[in-house]
Amino acid sequence: MRNFKLTIEYDGSRFSGWQVQPGQRTVQGKLYDALGEIATGDLKIVGAGRTDTGVHAAGQVANAVLETDMTTGVMLKALRGKLPRDIVVREVTEVPLSFSARYDARSRRYHYIFIDRSTALWRNYYHEVPKGIGPEEIDAMNEQLRVIRGEHDFAAFAASGSNVKTTVCNIIRAEILENRPLVTLSVTADRFLYNMMRSIAGSVLRAAAGGDVSIADILASGDRGAAGPTLPPGALYLMEIKY
Numbered sequence: 001m002r003n004f005k006l007t008i009e010y011d012g013s014r015f016s017g018w019q020v021q022p023g024q025r026t027v028q029g030k031l032y033d034a035l036g037e038i039a040t041g042d043l044k045i046v047g048a049g050r051t052d053t054g055v056h057a058a059g060q061v062a063n064a065v066l067e068t069d070m071t072t073g074v075m076l077k078a079l080r081g082k083l084p085r086d087i088v089v090r091e092v093t094e095v096p097l098s099f100s101a102r103y104d105a106r107s108r109r110y111h112y113i114f115i116d117r118s119t120a121l122w123r124n125y126y127h128e129v130p131k132g133i134g135p136e137e138i139d140a141m142n143e144q145l146r147v148i149r150g151e152h153d154f155a156a157f158a159a160s161g162s163n164v165k166t167t168v169c170n171i172i173r174a175e176i177l178e179n180r181p182l183v184t185l186s187v188t189a190d191r192f193l194y195n196m197m198r199s200i201a202g203s204v205l206r207a208a209a210g211g212d213v214s215i216a217d218i219l220a221s222g223d224r225g226a227a228g229p230t231l232p233p234g235a236l237y238l239m240e241i242k243y
Contacts, residue, residue, distance in 0.1 A: 001041075001042075001065055001066065001067050001097065002065070002066065002067070002068065002094060002097075003063055003064070003065050003094065003095050003096060003097045003099055004063065004064045004065075004066070004072065004075065004092055004093070004094055004095065005061065005062075005063050005091075005092070005093045005094075005095045005099065005101065006031075006061065006062045006063070006064060006079075006089050006091070006092055007059060007060070007061055007089070007090045007091040007092075008027070008031075008057060008059075008060040008061070008062060008087065008088070008089055008090065009057060009058050009059070009060070009087070009088045009089075009090055010027050010056065010057050010060065010086055010087045010088070011056055011086040012027075012051060012053070012054050012055045012056045012057070012233070012234075013054060013056075013086070013124060013234065014086060015027050015053065015054075015086070016053050017050065017051055017052050017053045017055070018047050018049070018050045018051045018060070019047070019050045020032065027047075027051075027057075027060075027087060028045055028047060028062075030083060030084060030087055031045055031062065031064070031083070031087075032045060033082075034078075034079055034082035034083050035064055035066060035079070037078075037082060038066065038068050038070060038075065038078060038079075039066035039067055039068055040066075040067045040068060041066070041067040042065075042066070042067070043064065043065070043066045044064070044065045044066075045062055045063070045064045045065075046062060046063050046100055046101050046102050047060065047061070047062045047101060047102065048060060048061040048062065048101040048102055048105050048108065048241045049102075049105075049108055049192070049238055049241070051236075051238055052194075052195075052233055053233060054232070054233035054234050054236075055233045055234075055236045055237070055238065056125075056234075056236065056237045056238070057237065057238040057239075058237055058238070058239050058240075059090075059109075059238065059239050059240040059241060060238050060241070061101045061105070061241040062101050063095065063099055063100060063101040065097065072092040072093060072094055073092075075092050076089060076091070076092045079092070101241070104243050105241050105242070105243060106190065106242050106243055107172055107188050107189065107190055107241070107242045108188070108189060108190075108191070108192060108238065108240070108241055108242075109173075109186065109187070109188040109238075109239045109240040109241075109242075110186075110187055110188075110192065110197045110236060110237065110238055110239060111177075111184050111185065111186050111236070111237045111239050112127070112184070112185040112187075112197060112198065112200075112201040112231065112235055112236050112237075113125070113126045113127065113182055113183075113184045113185075113235045113237065114126060114127050114128075114129050114133060114182070114183045114184070114185070114205070114235070115127065115128055115129065115181050115182055115183075116129050116132045116133040116180065116181050116182075116183055117129075117130060117132065117181050118130045124234045125234055125235065126182065126234075126235050127201075127205075127231055127232060127234075127235040129183075129205070129208075131209075133183045133208060137208035137209070138176055138178070138183070138208070140207045140208050140210075141176050141185070141204045141205075141207060141208050142175075142176055143207070144203065144204050144207045144213065144214075144215045145174040145175065145176070145185075145204065145215075147214075147215045147216045147219070148171050148174050148187075148200065148215050148219075149171045149172075149173070149174050150170065150171060151168060151169070151170040151171075152168070152169065152171070152219050153167050153168050153219065153222060154167050154168070154169050154193055154196055154219070155167040155222040155224070156218045156219060156221055156222050156223055156224055156226055156227050157193065157195075157196045157199045157200055157203075157218070157224075157227050158193035158194055158195065158196055158199075158224065159193075159194045159195040159199075159224070159230070160224050164193060164194075167193060169189050169190060169191050169192065169193065169196070170189060170190045170191075171187060171188070171189045172188045172189060172190065173186070173187070173188040174186070174187045174188075185200070185201050185204055186239075187200065195230050197236060198230045198231045198232075198233065198236060199224075199227050199228060199229070199230045199231075200227075200228075201228075201231045201235075201236075202227070202228030202229040202230055202231045203215060203218060203227050203228030204228070205228065205231070206228040206229075211228075213228065
């Protein structure tokens with residue numbers, strides 16, 4: 001058996017998320033189909049993060065344990081030929097059998113991308129803010145992000161009913177990136193809770209719109225109802241996993 005680290009890009013628009021689900025089109029499911037034609041025995045695929053329905057990835061990472069005599073270069077070409085066009089494996093490297101894409105990850109970086117005008121072309125890939133996001137709004141967003149950095153209990157930003165051992169996460173970096181007409185919320189953390197990034201984006205956007213929002217108060221409350229709305233998934237991108 002050999003272990004391969006895959007760096008993967010995908011358009012999540014037509015997927016029911018990352019994780020295999022019976023009767024659903026998923027990214028992990030399509031990888032199983034493609035690698036199943038290569039493997040000569042058992043096959044196991046572990047993803048670094050379970051992106052939701054409609055969420056995209058520029059740098060998802062998975063490790064695949066399988067029996068094969070292929071080189072990494074040949075495997076990369078084979079996967080690109082077998083996978084649908086909305087999944088691209090960017091890199092294949094062989095790693096020790098002990099490597100886990102999920103448990104060995106040190107940080108994950110997500111982007112939530114706003115577009116500060118109405119759009120016909122990109123409404124499924126960016127979140128429209130037709131009124132625009134000016135300098136004052138950027139200042140309000142950054143003010144809230146200063147509070148969110150560091151280790152906090154993010155229960156208020158997790159989907160209700162999330163079944164996790166702890167809701168404490170460490171935000172390593174949080175910033176607003178401007179490339180007009182795009183305005184990107186970029187957050188790097190050791191881990192993310194279910195819907196956490198999308199609810200942070202909703203809270204930050206509410207602050208930009210002049211809403212009475214205090215992320216410090218939301219964190220302290222532990223109440224999901226205190227946070228901003230969970231924004232749509234199509235503007236969310238898993239950008240990078242670091243090990």
